[in-house]
Amino acid sequence: MQNRKNNADELIALILQGIEEVKGQHINLLDLRDIENTVCDYFIVCNGTSNTHVNAIVGSIQKIVSKAIQDKPWHIEGEANAEWVLLDYINVVVHVFQKQIREFYDIEGLWGDAKFTTIESSINN
Template sequence: MKKKAVNPVVLDLAGLTVIADYFVICSGESTTHVKAVAEFIEQEFSGRGQKLLGMEGLDYGHWVLLDYGDVVVHVFEKETREYYALEKLWMDAKTLEINEDKIGVGGKDKRALHR
């Protein structure tokens, strides 16, 4: 199964909330895909020493939230993402460009994200 997330966005929330500095928002094509993407993200973060503080929604797969403290990852089923519209809710946040050729979870190449 292809684990690549659909339409990933990173919101820079620094100074807007104490919840997190960044929201990573992405989608999956189905609940199975959402679960696979969330599990892949958790494995990648864990493999790089990032501690998962909490995970919600994996049992259902419509919206999985992974809390890494300063970074919160939201993996949505497409319809659920459209319904909750977090990008609109946090429209004052800066959107960071994701260079998919350089992206890595916790990698040394910080150029994967651009302001």
């Protein structure tokens, strides 16, 4: 069990690095482990300023994770219109939104029982 947590911690750190490298905005980490019947352990939610920016964030995440730990998403959805792209790394699911789509779907609000961490970016948004 500890190994799984260490792997998740490393994956999360790499995903956050990928988001920050291309100036992804408003990054939140939702810890879902204490909630029953969840599909994964963590959500990472962020947004970009356009479909080009959303695709850049997704590409950066994939490149950094693949290079560091040779892992790739089990499933990806939403790349075609790049308003909401979901990267499923099994235990960690990443949601990259355009701002207005993020506000409309309010993932953080839907998962209000999750432990919620706002990631302070080292890069000025």
